[in-house]
Structures are given as structure tokens and as C-alpha cells.
Amino acid sequence: MNLEEKIKEIGSICIPGMRLSLSNKDNVSGPGTYELKGYIYAALAGILKTEEDENTKANIISVESSRTPSVLPNTGDIVTAKVTVVNPRTVQCLILCVGPSVLVRMYKGILKKEDIKATEKDRVDPYKCFRPGDIILARVLPMTEIHWYQLSTAENELGVVIATAEGSPQGVSMVPISWSEMQCPKTLVKEPRKVARVIPENINQSLFPVHSKQDNHHTDK
Amino acid sequence: MPLDFRRFNGPEDSVSYKIYTKDYLKTYDEQLKDLYDENGKRKDGRELNEARSMCMFFARTDMVSQAKGSAYVELRKTKVVCSVFDPREIPHQNEFRQLGQLYCEVKFAPFSCPRKRRPYVPDVEEKALSVALRQALEPAVCRHFFPNYQIDVLIYILEHDGSCLAAAINAAGLALANAAVPMFDIITSCSVAVIGNKMFIDPTEIEEHIAKNSTEVNHGIITMSVLSQLKQISDFTQIGSMDVECVTKVMEVLLKECEIIVPNIQRILVVDVVKNFELKKHLEAETKKREEILKKKMDEWRSLLNGQ
Numbered sequence: 001m002n003l004e005e006k007i008k009e010i011g012s013i014c015i016p017g018m019r020l021s022l023s024n025k026d027n028v029s030g031p032g033t034y035e036l037k038g039y040i041y042a043a044l045a046g047i048l049k050t051e052e053d054e055n056t057k058a059n060i061i062s063v064e065s066s067r068t069p070s071v072l073p074n075t076g077d078i079v080t081a082k083v084t085v086v087n088p089r090t091v092q093c094l095i096l097c098v099g100p101s102v103l104v105r106m107y108k109g110i111l112k113k114e115d116i117k118a119t120e121k122d123r124v125d126p127y128k129c130f131r132p133g134d135i136i137l138a139r140v141l142p143m144t145e146i147h148w149y150q151l152s153t154a155e156n157e158l159g160v161v162i163a164t165a166e167g168s169p170q171g172v173s174m175v176p177i178s179w180s181e182m183q184c185p186k187t188l189v190k191e192p193r194k195v196a197r198v199i200p201e202n203i204n205q206s207l208f209p210v211h212s213k214q215d216n217h218h219t220d221k
Numbered sequence: 222m223p224l225d226f227r228r229f230n231g232p233e234d235s236v237s238y239k240i241y242t243k244d245y246l247k248t249y250d251e252q253l254k255d256l257y258d259e260n261g262k263r264k265d266g267r268e269l270n271e272a273r274s275m276c277m278f279f280a281r282t283d284m285v286s287q288a289k290g291s292a293y294v295e296l297r298k299t300k301v302v303c304s305v306f307d308p309r310e311i312p313h314q315n316e317f318r319q320l321g322q323l324y325c326e327v328k329f330a331p332f333s334c335p336r337k338r339r340p341y342v343p344d345v346e347e348k349a350l351s352v353a354l355r356q357a358l359e360p361a362v363c364r365h366f367f368p369n370y371q372i373d374v375l376i377y378i379l380e381h382d383g384s385c386l387a388a389a390i391n392a393a394g395l396a397l398a399n400a401a402v403p404m405f406d407i408i409t410s411c412s413v414a415v416i417g418n419k420m421f422i423d424p425t426e427i428e429e430h431i432a433k434n435s436t437e438v439n440h441g442i443i444t445m446s447v448l449s450q451l452k453q454i455s456d457f458t459q460i461g462s463m464d465v466e467c468v469t470k471v472m473e474v475l476l477k478e479c480e481i482i483v484p485n486i487q488r489i490l491v492v493d494v495v496k497n498f499e500l501k502k503h504l505e506a507e508t509k510k511r512e513e514i515l516k517k518k519m520d521e522w523r524s525l526l527n528g529q
């Protein structure tokens with residue numbers, strides 16, 4: 001049957017409640033599975049995936065579903081969020097993605113003044129680090145409030161990834177020129193931001209390269 | 222019954238035309254005899270112990286495009302649609318809870334019941350079904366994955382021909398799996414109507430009506446839902462009065478019946494996974510094609526710029 005051939009091509013399909021394996025040192029339950037009475041069971045309908053963990057050499061058994069699983073951001077995850085309101089004490093944002101998966105519904109996150117930077121926590125001005133409309137990478141802190149996620153950007157790799165300057169045309173994102181400043185390539189306006197260490201893919205730079213001989217593989221410094 | 226102001230209501234002392242039909246004037250015994258004929262077959266041709274799950278069962282997922290996950294279950298004439306949405310904040314909640322909640326709402330369409338029209342405002346029966354559905358689904362869903370949030374499970378019954386709660390639980394289980402809500406197991410459900418010493422498995426609406434209004438010693442309806450792989454009963458609902466032997470007999474029958482539905486549900490979920498996989502492959506192929514075209518255009522522009 002055509003269906004059988006397709007199933008063979010995909011691999012092992014799991015449905016919730018299927019027993020996958022024993023749970024011991026060699027087999028660890030990953031996302032999409034749960035552990036009960038010494039066995040690992042599937043929790044989602046999807047495709048079975050086993051990966052080897054480099055540190056412990058154990059198989060991480062997980063079930064990958066084609067839809068984003070209905071899970072919320074967990075403590076310690078890196079999330080992508082869009083800044084909505086900037087106050088002198090807090091920064092409010094909407095969480096768009098958890099890790100690589102895009103969320104269907106945006107959840108509210110809040111960034112306190114003390115959690116924006118790792119150093120000089122008290123003398124930081126949130127308006128100089130974020131502006132409404134910026135896309136930031138942040139880490140989720142343990143939950144204290146019921147419906148808001150506490151976020152933190154107190155690491156070098158976290159902070160603003162995509163930002164547009166005031167008065168610039170839409171779609172033109174700024175290029176970072178230092179860890180605390182960004183510049184718009186069109187209007188050449190400089191604005192202060194807390195920049196993340198990950199360099200964003202800047203499509204303007206590859207379409208209109210400064211040096212004509214270089215190709216578009218010069219995105220990492 | 223509150224008046225429906227959007228429709229023309231007749232004069233206040235008007236009654237339904239149904240009280241003048243021959244069916245209404247039958248006595249209880251005549252109605253009971255109507256239910257099954259000499260060979261022991263029921264009105265729709267089934268045996269007394271034959272459920273609709275074998276030949277008259279249809280279900281599919283991805284029925285509602287706006288919902289995260291959805292399912293449609295049809296048991297011959299009973300038709301049920303279920304939609305499941307992503308976790309959202311619980312309104313009016315003040316305390317921190319470790320487990321998430323399920324917000325279940327069962328609604329009958331106004332045209333669904335044969336005996337009367339359903340009002341728009343949820344009435345007592347709908348509220349009771351919503352509570353029963355929630356009790357059945359709570360043991361099946363991994364609620365520790367969404368603390369302080371609730372998942373909406375909305376059921377809309379398009380036609381009521383008996384076994385509504387069982388169909389609703391089956392549909393909700395499928396829709397939750399379709400929406401990638403982590404579950405401990407798939408949930409299946411079935412119901413039985415008892416009238417005297419006769420058991421009608423998967424009753425139709427007429428059988429349910431007579432079972433509820435019967436005056437025999439054992440009468441009533443039992444709905445049971447089972448987590449198949451973990452072999453646990455997640456919910457047991459009984460309407461009516463029955464003695465202990467009757468209840469234990471019915472429970473054994475129901476366990477077997479719920480077991481029979483499981484391969485159907487499994488097949489639907491597998492087909493769903495295959496379909497999504499195919500869709501993903503197709504989308505990836507399309508993106509590759511578009512990226513090729515875009516790359517070609519970019520090379521063209523770059524060479525134009527460099528040439529100038």
C-alpha cells in the first residue's frame with residue numbers, strides 16, 4: 001500500500017502512550033516523551049528521534065512533532081522576544097519563539113532593570129538599551145509572577161538582535177558598531193542599544209557590498 | 222425557557238406540533254418494544270451488543286483551520302467537532318498552581334437535538350457534559366508542562382443521536398494529540414444504556430431517552446473512558462439507578478468496547494503524522510526552488526554592479 005511505503009520512508013512513528021524504551025543511564029527521555037515506572041513513553045504524535053549526548057554518551061530519546069508542541073518557555077531557555085514598552089524600571093516584551101520553534105500565541109515577558117546588563121546593574125538606563133519594536137534574545141529566569149515570564153539579558157550573547165532606527169524607512173535594520181551602539185546604514189544615525197554577540201544576517205550588506213570582490217561569506221567577524 | 226428575541230415566537234399559549242404525532246402518544250411499553258425486533262436487532266440494524274465504532278465510525282483531524290488542533294468524529298448520525306487552542310493565561314487567577322488547567326466547553330448546535338431546540342445560553346445539560354469531559358481529559362494530559370495556563374477544548378455537537386459524551390471524549394483526545402499537547406496516552410470512550418435486563422451498547426438518542434425515563438429496577442446510561450496503553454480508567458459517568466452486579470457487568474463490557482476503538486484512533490494519528498511529514502517535505506522543496514531563483518537574481522545584480 002502506498003501508506004505503508006510512506007511510513008517506511010519516514011521512520012518510526014509514535015503516538016502518545018507508546019512505550020519507547022527502558023529508562024536508565026543509557027536512555028534518557030528528551031522533549032516529547034515522559035518517564036513512568038522505569039520506562040520511557042511517547043507524549044506526542046510524531047517521529048521518533050534518538051541523539052547521542054556528547055557529555056554523558058547516553059541516547060536522548062525524543063519525539064518530534066511537525067507542529068510546535070504546546071509547551072511554554074521553561075526556565076533557562078533562550079527566547080526571542082519583541083519589545084513593547086520601555087519604562088525607567090522595566091522593559092515589557094512579547095515572547096515570539098522559544099529556541100528554534102515559533103510560538104503560535106505570544107506570551108508576555110518582563111525584563112527588570114537589574115537584569116539587563118551583567119555589570120553596572122544600578123546605573124543602567126533601559127531606554128539606552130532597548131527601544132519599542134526591537135527583537136531581542138533573552139533567557140528565562142525562574143517564574144515568580146503568574147502570567148509574565150521574567151527575562152534576563154545579562155550575558156554577552158543576549159540583547160538586541162534586530163532594531164530599526166527612529167525615522168528610518170521600515171525594513172532597514174541597524175548594523176552594530178560596538179557592544180552598545182548601532183547605526184542605520186541608510187540614514188547613518190547612531191543609537192544606543194545593548195547589542196547581542198550574535199551578528200544578525202544583514203541582507204542589505206550582502207546585496208550592496210562595500211568591497212566588490214568579497215562575496216557574502218563575510219558575515220562573521 | 223427564555224424566549225429567543227431574534228425569532229418570531231408564536232402566541233404564548235402555543236404548543237409544539239409534536240404532541241399530536243403518533244409517536245408521542247405511545248405508551249412506555251410500546252416504545253420499548255419498538256426499540257428492538259424479534260431477532261434482537263435494533264432499529265438501525267445493529268445487534269444489541271454492537272457498537273457503531275466498527276462500521277459507522279468516521280473521524281479525522283485538522284478539521285478547523287483556525288485552531289491549533291481539531292478533530293471531527295461521526296458515529297453514524299452523532300456528529301461532534303472539537304477544537305483545541307494553545308495555552309493562554311487563566312483569567313481571574315490569583316494563586317500559583319503547579320499544574321495547568323483544561324477549560325472544556327460543550328455546546329449543542331441549536332438544530333442538533335431532535336426533541337427541542339437548544340438555546341444559545343449554555344444550559345444545565347451542557348454544563349454537566351463540560352464538567353464530565355474535563356474530568357475525563359485531565360488524567361490524560363501532561364498538565365505539568367503548562368503551569369498557570371489553561372488549554373481550551375471546545376466541543377460543538379452538530380447532531381445528537383446518542384453517545385454524545387463518548388463521541389466528545391474521543392474527539393477531544395484526537396484533537397489534543399493533533400495539537401501536539403503532551404499527553405500520557407490516547408483516550409477512548411464508549412457508553413451503554415441499560416433498560417431492565419437489556420444492555421444497548423452505544424445507544425441512539427431514542428434508546429437513551431427511554432433509559433433515562435424508565436421505571437425498571439436497572440435503568441440508566443454509563444459512559445466510561447479508558448487510557449488504553451496504561452490500562453487506566455480515566456472517567457466513569459453514570460446517569461440512572463442500577464444495582465452493583467449490573468454496574469460491574471457493564472464495566473467489563475465497556476472496557477472491551479473501548480479497547481476495540483483504539484486501532485481506529487491509532488490509524489488516524491499515524492495518517493496525520495504521515496500527512497504532515499509530506500507537507501513539510503513539499504514546503505522544503507518549494508523553499509529550495511525559491512532560494513535558487515533568488516540566488517540567481519542576486520548573482521545577476523551583483524555582476525551588474527561589479528560590471529559598472
